[in-house]
Amino acid sequence: xxxxxxxxxxxxxxxxxxxxxxxxxxxxxxxxxxxxxxxxxxxxxxxxxxxxxxxxxxxxxxxxxxxxxxxxxxxxxxxxxxxxxxxxxxxxxxxxxxxxxxxxxxxxxxxxxxxxxxxxxxxxxxxxxxxxxxxxxxxxxxxxxxxxxxxxxxxxxxxxxxxxxxxxxxxxxxxxxxxxxxxxxxxxxxxxxxxxxxxxxxxxxxxxxxxxxxxxxxxxxxxxxxxxxxxxxxxxxxxxxxx
Amino acid sequence: xxxxxxxxxxxxxxxxxxxxxxxxxxxxxxxxxxxxxxxxxxxxxxxxxxxxxxxxxxxxxxxxxxxxxxxxxxxxxxxxxxxxxxxxxxxxxxxxxxxxxxxxxxxxxxxxxxxxxxxxxxxxxxxxxxxxxxxxxxxxxxxxxxxxxxxxxxxxxxxxxxxxxxxxxxxxxxxxxxxxxxxxxxxxxxxxxxxxxxxxxxxxxxxxxxxxxxxxxxxxxxxxxxxxxxxxxxxxxxxxxxx
Numbered sequence: 001x002x003x004x005x006x007x008x009x010x011x012x013x014x015x016x017x018x019x020x021x022x023x024x025x026x027x028x029x030x031x032x033x034x035x036x037x038x039x040x041x042x043x044x045x046x047x048x049x050x051x052x053x054x055x056x057x058x059x060x061x062x063x064x065x066x067x068x069x070x071x072x073x074x075x076x077x078x079x080x081x082x083x084x085x086x087x088x089x090x091x092x093x094x095x096x097x098x099x100x101x102x103x104x105x106x107x108x109x110x111x112x113x114x115x116x117x118x119x120x121x122x123x124x125x126x127x128x129x130x131x132x133x134x135x136x137x138x139x140x141x142x143x144x145x146x147x148x149x150x151x152x153x154x155x156x157x158x159x160x161x162x163x164x165x166x167x168x169x170x171x172x173x174x175x176x177x178x179x180x181x182x183x184x185x186x187x188x189x190x191x192x193x194x195x196x197x198x199x200x201x202x203x204x205x206x207x208x209x210x211x212x213x214x215x216x217x218x219x220x221x222x223x224x225x226x227x228x229x230x231x232x233x234x235x236x237x238x239x240x241x242x243x
Numbered sequence: 244x245x246x247x248x249x250x251x252x253x254x255x256x257x258x259x260x261x262x263x264x265x266x267x268x269x270x271x272x273x274x275x276x277x278x279x280x281x282x283x284x285x286x287x288x289x290x291x292x293x294x295x296x297x298x299x300x301x302x303x304x305x306x307x308x309x310x311x312x313x314x315x316x317x318x319x320x321x322x323x324x325x326x327x328x329x330x331x332x333x334x335x336x337x338x339x340x341x342x343x344x345x346x347x348x349x350x351x352x353x354x355x356x357x358x359x360x361x362x363x364x365x366x367x368x369x370x371x372x373x374x375x376x377x378x379x380x381x382x383x384x385x386x387x388x389x390x391x392x393x394x395x396x397x398x399x400x401x402x403x404x405x406x407x408x409x410x411x412x413x414x415x416x417x418x419x420x421x422x423x424x425x426x427x428x429x430x431x432x433x434x435x436x437x438x439x440x441x442x443x444x445x446x447x448x449x450x451x452x453x454x455x456x457x458x459x460x461x462x463x464x465x466x467x468x469x470x471x472x473x474x475x476x477x478x479x480x481x482x483x484x485x486x
Contacts, residue, residue, distance in 0.1 A: 008357070017263040018253065018353060022262075030364030043403060059485045072389055080352075084360040086481065090368035093478040106361035110261060110325075110351045114251070117327040118349035125333035126381070127389055129372045129398065138369070146396040153392035155372065156384070235336040238329065239380030242302045242338060 002069040002102040006089045008082035008109025011195030012040050017114065023108050029073040032065050037080045040196075041072055062091050082111035085158055086124040086132055113158045116191035116219040119201045121233030123189060123221045128156035133163070139163045147174055151181035156227065156236055159220040168213070172221065175210035178222055187199060187223040189234040203234045245312040249332045251325035251352025255283050255439030259358065264350050268319050275308050276321040283439075284321065303333050309342040324356040329375055329403055348397055356401045358460040359434035360445045364476030366432060366464045371399035376406070376413045379413035390417055394424035399470065399479055402463035411456070414463065418453035424451055430466040431456060432477040446477045 005024040016176065017101040021237035025031060025045055031038065035052040042050055051068070053061040065077045079087040089106050093137060096104060117124045129150040135143060150157045157178065162171040178186075184207035191201040204212070214220065248267040253259035254407060261316060268288055274281065278295040285293055294311070296304040310318045322330040332349050337346060360367045372393040380387060393400045400421065421429075427450035428458040434444040435458065447455070457463065470479045 005363070010261065011265075015266065016331075016351075017259050019258040019265075020256075052270050058483055067334075073476060077321040079470065082357045082360075084357055084365050084367050086368060087365075089361070089365035090478050090481055091485070093476055093482050094480060094483075097473060106365065108259075108353045108357040108361040110353060111357060112352060112373065114325045114327055116356075117325075118351040122327050122330075122336055122349065124327050125329060127372065127374045127386075129393070130367075131370045142397070145372075146398060149355050149392040149396035149431055150372075153389040155392075196411035230336050230340060234335055237337060238333055240301055240334050240337075242334070 001176055002055065003074050004092070004102055005076040005081045005105050005107055005121065006092050007076050007078050007107045008084070008111070009037065009041055009078050009080060009113035009116065010110040011081060011112060013195040014044050015059050016195050021109060024107050025076050027074055031074065031076045031078060032061060032068070032076040037078055041078065044186065058088065059095065062088065062095045065092070065104055069102045069203060070099065081115070082109045084108060085111040085130065096142050112219040114195055115194045116221065117129055119191045119194060119199065120189040120203065120221060121230070121235045123156055123223060123234040123236050124158065124228060125236040126156060126224060130159055130160060131160050132160040133167065133174055134161040139235065144177060147177045148180065151178045156223045156224045157222040159222070161216065162218055162220045164216050167186055171214055172210055175206060178206060179210070185236055186190045187227040187229050188216055189221040192218045193222050194219065202231055203229055207220040245315065245347060246317050246348065247308055247335070247345055248313050248319040248348050248350055249319050249326045249335050250319050250350045251327070251330065252280065252321050252323060253353040254285055254324060254355060254358035256438040257287050259300060259353055259438050261352060264352060270317055271319040272308040272316040274319045274321060275304060275311070280321055280323045301319055301331065301334055302338065305331065305338045306446050309345055312345045313342065324358070326350045328354040328373065352353050355403065355437055355462040359464065360432070362434045362442065363432040363446065363464060364473070364478045365464060366399055366470060366477045366479050367401065368479040368481045369467060371383050371401055373401050373403060376410065376468040379427065387420060389401040390420045390479060391423065394421045397467045399467045402465070403461065405461055405463045406457050414447045414457055415453055418449060422453070425453060425465065430470040430477050432464040432471050433461055435461045437462065446472055447473055
């Protein structure tokens with residue numbers, strides 16, 4: 001059997017990778033990924049061959065990985081964060097149906113939800129939803145339905161892909177939907193460039209978030225009705241009693 | 244300032260810890276945690292002092308950490324998975340209000356959702372909810388509302404704490420609620436003892452899951468309407484077009 005590791009490299013910093021991820025990259029003959037993520041790890045594995053494809057070429061990137069593996073090489077496909085959260089692990093299994101001689105091993109990593117939560121404090125201590133605002137591959141009506149359901153059932157909501165050049169007003173649209181069921185004083189947080197140079201975070205209210213511009217490197221957190229601002233940290237209680 | 248690291252050690256295996264987590268434990272004078280988790284890492288840090296408190300003594304465990312830190316010692320509070328997902332990070336901030344001289348640093352880890360997803364294939368590639376079935380600290384009515392909302396909006400659902408001695412029929416109750424909006428053929432998966440000795444996983448339908456007994460070391464995954472079983476792996480498509 002040929003082997004491809006599908007590796008979540010975490011939020012960016014080498015120290016945020018797991019030992020298992022590092023071991024897979026060390027065992028690989030070729031490391032494949034989107035240009036930006038390859039550049040994050042390249043310096044730590046100077047002896048490896050790196051192959052890249054640009055954004056929106058995900059299908060080509062997967063095929064490239066299987067073709068390299070079919071040559072008998074050990075291959076790692078890398079993704080930022082976790083390869084299984086809006087990552088390439090799914091498409092690799094789908095395309096992999098045509099390559100039955102190649103086995104996949106998915107190696108989990110720290111995704112932006114948990115990496116960003118650690119920067120903000122502890123927003124994800126209770127039930128939460130992850131929702132991507134990107135409507136490139138998902139109809140907006142479906143995204144809207146999920147936002148409303150999450151708000152109505154008082155979930156903490158973590159928003160991926162809150163904005164892009166073409167979708168500059170999507171976070172505002174999402175906030176308007178959340179405000180149908182969540183109070184404008186609901187504690188929210190933003191983290192940009194998690195674990196990388198230029199990391200920034202802010203805690204604010206949902207009312208303020210609505211009028212805040214964010215970029216595509218930002219992850220957004222919207223609290224539940226119990227979430228508190230404790231000394232500038234965003235904290236969702238689990239419910240433990242203490243005096 | 245005194246310092247406490249609140250560290251997610253991942254699903255259990257030493258290799259699943261991040262470099263940052265290992266560095267924090269190495270820097271610590273004392274490592275505090277629930278007995279079971281302490282036993283998972285103890286052998287790798289033989290020179291450290293380990294302090295434990297049993298389950299349900301979470302408040303005492305946090306106070307112990309702050310008291311050790313007040314002696315000027317560097318302390319790590321460890322949690323399995325990620326400290327910010329149903330973990331101790333929240334309570335540490337809440338109790339920390341009484342210890343303003345002590346700073347917290349949260350170090351994220353691989354949580355059971357992403358660790359288990361990697362074992363099953365790629366179930367979490369699209370929007371998903373995490374829901375705990377434990378009603379020790381949360382009224383069952385709230386849990387029920389969240390399960391129904393998640394099912395109605397076609398989220399993938401990842402279930403933590405699906406069962407315990409006192410709650411042996413809770414997964415069945417949750418499946419009955421999910422079945423109000425999800426098809427009985429929805430692809431589901433179970434993983435037990437993620438990343439530890441005795442790891443086991445199974446892919447099945449929601450109809451089958453309903454009549455399956457699980458233990459408290461199991462994490463449950465319920466697909467969305469698009470989730471597929473590809474050669475025994477549970478895979479949720481993101482929506483990429485490929486031939």
